[in-house]
Amino acid sequence: MTAPSEPQQLAYIAGQAADARVNVDIETGDGMILNMGPQHPATHGTLRIVAKLDGEQVVSAEPIMGYMHRGYEKLTEVRTYPQVTTLVNRIDWLGNFANEVPFILAAEQLMEVEAPPRAQYIRTILFEMSRIANLALFLGDMAVQLGATTPVFYAFRDREHVLNQIEAVTGGRFHPNFDRIGGLKDDLPKGWIDDTKAVMGKLRTFCDEMEDLVVGNEIFQTRTRGIGIIPADTGLEYGLSGANIRASGVDWDLRRDNPVGLAWDKVDWKVWTHPDGDSFARYWVRLQETREATYIVDQLLDSIPAGPIMAKVPRIIKVPEGEAYVATENPLGEMGYYVVSKGDLVPFRVKIRSASFSNISIAPWLLQGVYVPDIITILASLYFILGDIDR
Amino acid sequence: MTSVLAVELSYWQETGIRMLIGLAAVLLPAGTFVYVYLFKMMSFMQSRLGPMEAGPYGSMQLLAEVGKFFQKEDVIPERADRPVFKMAPFVVLVSTFLLVLVLPAGPDAYFVDLDVGIFFALAVSSISVIGILMAGWSSANKYSLLGSLRATGQLIAYELPLVLAVVGVVIQAGTLNMQQIVFAQADGEIFGWGGIGNPYILTQFVGFALFLIAVQAELTQPPFDMPVAESELVTGYLTEYSGMRFLMFFIGEFATAGVFSGIAAVLFLGGWWVPGLDSSSDWFNVLGPAVLFGKMMFVSFLIFWFRFTYPRFREDQLQKLAWKVLIPLALANIAVTAVLKVAV
Numbered sequence: 001m002t003a004p005s006e007p008q009q010l011a012y013i014a015g016q017a018a019d020a021r022v023n024v025d026i027e028t029g030d031g032m033i034l035n036m037g038p039q040h041p042a043t044h045g046t047l048r049i050v051a052k053l054d055g056e057q058v059v060s061a062e063p064i065m066g067y068m069h070r071g072y073e074k075l076t077e078v079r080t081y082p083q084v085t086t087l088v089n090r091i092d093w094l095g096n097f098a099n100e101v102p103f104i105l106a107a108e109q110l111m112e113v114e115a116p117p118r119a120q121y122i123r124t125i126l127f128e129m130s131r132i133a134n135l136a137l138f139l140g141d142m143a144v145q146l147g148a149t150t151p152v153f154y155a156f157r158d159r160e161h162v163l164n165q166i167e168a169v170t171g172g173r174f175h176p177n178f179d180r181i182g183g184l185k186d187d188l189p190k191g192w193i194d195d196t197k198a199v200m201g202k203l204r205t206f207c208d209e210m211e212d213l214v215v216g217n218e219i220f221q222t223r224t225r226g227i228g229i230i231p232a233d234t235g236l237e238y239g240l241s242g243a244n245i246r247a248s249g250v251d252w253d254l255r256r257d258n259p260v261g262l263a264w265d266k267v268d269w270k271v272w273t274h275p276d277g278d279s280f281a282r283y284w285v286r287l288q289e290t291r292e293a294t295y296i297v298d299q300l301l302d303s304i305p306a307g308p309i310m311a312k313v314p315r316i317i318k319v320p321e322g323e324a325y326v327a328t329e330n331p332l333g334e335m336g337y338y339v340v341s342k343g344d345l346v347p348f349r350v351k352i353r354s355a356s357f358s359n360i361s362i363a364p365w366l367l368q369g370v371y372v373p374d375i376i377t378i379l380a381s382l383y384f385i386l387g388d389i390d391r
Numbered sequence: 392m393t394s395v396l397a398v399e400l401s402y403w404q405e406t407g408i409r410m411l412i413g414l415a416a417v418l419l420p421a422g423t424f425v426y427v428y429l430f431k432m433m434s435f436m437q438s439r440l441g442p443m444e445a446g447p448y449g450s451m452q453l454l455a456e457v458g459k460f461f462q463k464e465d466v467i468p469e470r471a472d473r474p475v476f477k478m479a480p481f482v483v484l485v486s487t488f489l490l491v492l493v494l495p496a497g498p499d500a501y502f503v504d505l506d507v508g509i510f511f512a513l514a515v516s517s518i519s520v521i522g523i524l525m526a527g528w529s530s531a532n533k534y535s536l537l538g539s540l541r542a543t544g545q546l547i548a549y550e551l552p553l554v555l556a557v558v559g560v561v562i563q564a565g566t567l568n569m570q571q572i573v574f575a576q577a578d579g580e581i582f583g584w585g586g587i588g589n590p591y592i593l594t595q596f597v598g599f600a601l602f603l604i605a606v607q608a609e610l611t612q613p614p615f616d617m618p619v620a621e622s623e624l625v626t627g628y629l630t631e632y633s634g635m636r637f638l639m640f641f642i643g644e645f646a647t648a649g650v651f652s653g654i655a656a657v658l659f660l661g662g663w664w665v666p667g668l669d670s671s672s673d674w675f676n677v678l679g680p681a682v683l684f685g686k687m688m689f690v691s692f693l694i695f696w697f698r699f700t701y702p703r704f705r706e707d708q709l710q711k712l713a714w715k716v717l718i719p720l721a722l723a724n725i726a727v728t729a730v731l732k733v734a735v
Contacts, residue, residue, distance in 0.1 A: 153437035
């Protein structure tokens with residue numbers, strides 16, 4: 001075995017120092033340190049929160065991430081472009097299909113191909129369906145974090161319908177890997193459009209149910225109203241996106257403002273905002289978005305054009321030299337891929353801008369002075385996916 | 392010496408029977424509630440089937456669970472205060488057993504006929520606080536400590552509405568004796584009309600609602616389950632318990648739910664007595680336990696219905712509810728009851 005090189009030694013020392021800093025924080029200082037995670041029922045994944053407490057009040061809290069780092073940005077550099085979709089599926093594992101789309105769009109932009117209209121429609125439909133699957137789970141999960149056990153079962157039950165429809169098209173429930181540069185792998189199966197319309201009806205019923213069971217619940221309202229208020233300007237400074245910033249009253253949605261090569265501008269829909277910026281507003285906005293997404297899918301299914309699903313692309317995909325950044329409005333917020341190509345079979349560098357990483361960065365600011373139960377409320381309402389933070 | 396269906400029993404025979412029934416009275420509701428309510432009712436409310444594999448229709452699930460817990464290793468944390476840690480579940484279970492004592496199940500079918508029955512019941516129900524505090528402190532775990540302190544604050548705060556809700560019944564019945572409270576309901580009149588006696592739920596409906604809410608808090612169940620809030624504190628004071636000791640906490644929790652429903656049934660629903668039947672009939676010694684059990688199931692249905700529906704309060708909101716809403720309401724209820732008692 002060779003002796004470690006100097007950079008390796010330095011990296012080791014830096015790692016030890018970082019650990020020591022956290023440990024010193026835990027072992028000294030005033031008040032009690034409560035270490036939540038990486039194994040904790042509420043962090044749905046492996047986020048670690050080190051909270052300094054004074055009684056039940058949080059003096060300061062620090063999220064520590066990286067327990068689930070899988071190195072996707074680096075791995076993309078040794079995968080060909082079509083292979084990368086397999087990786088990026090797993091970033092936000094609940095909004096699976098939505099992860100593929102911005103990367104494929106960036107590659108298409110570099111290759112200067114455009115998917116045919118039918119492929120664009122189907123992409124948008126699947127995109128919105130993965131949004132529904134993702135947010136439906138949030139609607140139940142937020143309630144279970146607050147102690148109501150029942151809504152999460154309804155969420156799982158009704159998300160199942162959506163996943164079945166996604167599976168019917170793509171063959172995969174969580175990792176469809178269906179998007180191709182220039183179009184899609186397959187066309188829709190027979191009878192799928194009618195089935196999906198029925199499923200969208202079920203999901204609207206689910207949204208109504210959640211509105212009654214959770215939003216209308218007095219205890220839910222006392223637990224969430226006025227908790228974790230994010231003012232619009234603070235939210236923008238921290239780079240929040242998605243429903244988190246829309247709940248603070250910022251009318252900003254990439255689906256409407258920048259519908260890159262997808263079919264959102266072809267249908268009639270509404271961007272929901274809420275002026276309050278508290279946890280309740282974030283739940284409410286996501287609930288409305290889920291319902292709005294079912295309407296978007298319905299309209300797209302009605303107006304889906306006939307035609308090919310694949311543009312003309314070479315069999316072996318070489319992306320010409322250049323750089324492209326494409327971001328879309330994913331279930332969690334703005335998700336973008338900055339792709340640098342040197343004209344090779346593989347990308348030279350891919351930078352993934354994932355929504356949860358930016359959304360969670362506001363946590364230390366937001367968690368100051370709240371009570372321990374509010375940590376859970378706030379984190380649940382910020383709605384992050386660990387895979388989306390660590391990548 | 393009491394006569395049960397006119398059979399004379401010697402002291403040791405009677406004691407033996409009572410001990411057996413006493414054990415059954417704690418373990419049976421615990422088992423039934425776990426099975427019928429936690430497993431099946433919760434499953435149906437949550438649109439799933441619940442246990443289906445162990446035995447026909449999953450009916451042996453409870454045995455499977457207990458068998459599983461028996462096999463588990465009894466892990467005690469290294470820095471735990473061992474004797475206290477080991478004792479805590481027993482203290483909690485003792486309070487449940489003591490609660491059963493004063494529950495009458497028929498004119499002669501009771502364990503002890505205490506003149507201060509309901510007072511005794513409310514007093515021993517507080518013993519569980521000590522057990523919870525012991526468990527939380529001795530576990531050497533921050534989650535446990537936070538959980539047990541929350542539990543203590545909550546149980547003390549909700550003792551008061553619980554007692555005050557009962558005071559209305561006691562004023563109406565004119566006695567603390569649980570058996571006499573049943574007779575008072577059987578022979579009672581509602582503003583001069585005695586057609587169905589007076590089950591106190593009809594005149595003490597405010598008290599009944601307050602009692603149920605306070606019981607919910609005493610049981611540390613949602614919406615008052617901050618002490619075991621699983622999304623914040625893992626499971627609060629239970630975090631470090633495993634195997635048999637966890638099972639004892641678990642049985643204690645559900646048995647207490649059962650016994651509290653029994654107390655509510657006695658105080659507000661007429662206990663073992665059925666409206667329209669003669670309360671002095673010997674047949675109530677046989678029929679009574681079944682009637683009481685039916686009423687217990689009804690009350691615990693309400694308790695578990697709340698449990699599976701509501702999210703939990705925050706600690707300060709819970710205290711606010713107790714001190715600013717429930718206690719004033721209970722005092723008003725007592726005042727109105729007292730005035731009507733004197734006036735009518």
